[in-house]
Amino acid sequence: MNILPFFAHPDDETILTGGTLALLAKHGAQVHYLCATRGEGGEVGDPPVCAAEELGAVREAELVCAVGKLGGRSLTFLGYEDPRVGPDEALYAFTDDLTGLAGQVAATVRQFDIDAILTHGSNGEYGHPAHVLCHQAALVAAMSFPEGEQPAVYTFSAFFDDHPYPRLLNKDDPADLVIDVSGVRTQKLAAALCHKTQHALFVRRRSEEVGRRLTVEDVIIETESLGRAFGISARLEKVLRMGE
Numbered sequence: 001m002n003i004l005p006f007f008a009h010p011d012d013e014t015i016l017t018g019g020t021l022a023l024l025a026k027h028g029a030q031v032h033y034l035c036a037t038r039g040e041g042g043e044v045g046d047p048p049v050c051a052a053e054e055l056g057a058v059r060e061a062e063l064v065c066a067v068g069k070l071g072g073r074s075l076t077f078l079g080y081e082d083p084r085v086g087p088d089e090a091l092y093a094f095t096d097d098l099t100g101l102a103g104q105v106a107a108t109v110r111q112f113d114i115d116a117i118l119t120h121g122s123n124g125e126y127g128h129p130a131h132v133l134c135h136q137a138a139l140v141a142a143m144s145f146p147e148g149e150q151p152a153v154y155t156f157s158a159f160f161d162d163h164p165y166p167r168l169l170n171k172d173d174p175a176d177l178v179i180d181v182s183g184v185r186t187q188k189l190a191a192a193l194c195h196k197t198q199h200a201l202f203v204r205r206r207s208e209e210v211g212r213r214l215t216v217e218d219v220i221i222e223t224e225s226l227g228r229a230f231g232i233s234a235r236l237e238k239v240l241r242m243g244e
Helices: 012-026 052-069 098-112 129-143 182-194 196-210 234-243
Strands: 002-007 030-037 074-080 116-119 152-156 170-174 177-180 223-230
Touching (some): 002 129, 012 177, 012 234, 030 052, 098 129
Parallel strands (some): 030 074
16 A cells, blocks of 8 residues: 655654554555655754754755654655745745646656545644645645546544644544554654754644643654545555554
């Protein structure tokens, strides 16, 4: 079984669905990672890990590290530039060419004979336009294939009650699979630790919520979810239920 996690920035794969991807790899799936940008517009760390002009190269290396920890088979960057965060923390998409982006996703599906795409939810988790764009492009790509050859599309962070960090949930995407990833927590944590430039970001909001400084290990979520956005992959769902 060949799986394509498609995401906007390095670290999305780990924070949003790293345990699920590790479980799939553990049970024999070939997981081929596809990242739209190198995260050039993100944070450099606190204290800084690198200069701003070096961030793309550093985050690329961080993602290479994380994919290895999660048992990934391959990693491809589409080469889009991640826009910098604007005034009042405004977030932006990395392109306005949905058709072109979907074509690149479809080409990757063909290259690796993909059975299922895992991507951002319809709400972009916390409303990130780049995440919404990836969601839309994955659907357009999947639907472009002839019937019988279409990959299924699942979304990360699908909504379910009692999620430990509801800010990350896509409120319009009900969860069809709620996955206990505690058995691969070590792999997910190792992948998160690869993303050194993002460690301050990972812990900032939740540290403020609890009133004390947390570590990356403290904020690793052990329950993840997927929603069916297009089609169903019986093989994927069987593997994840077996992993539970």
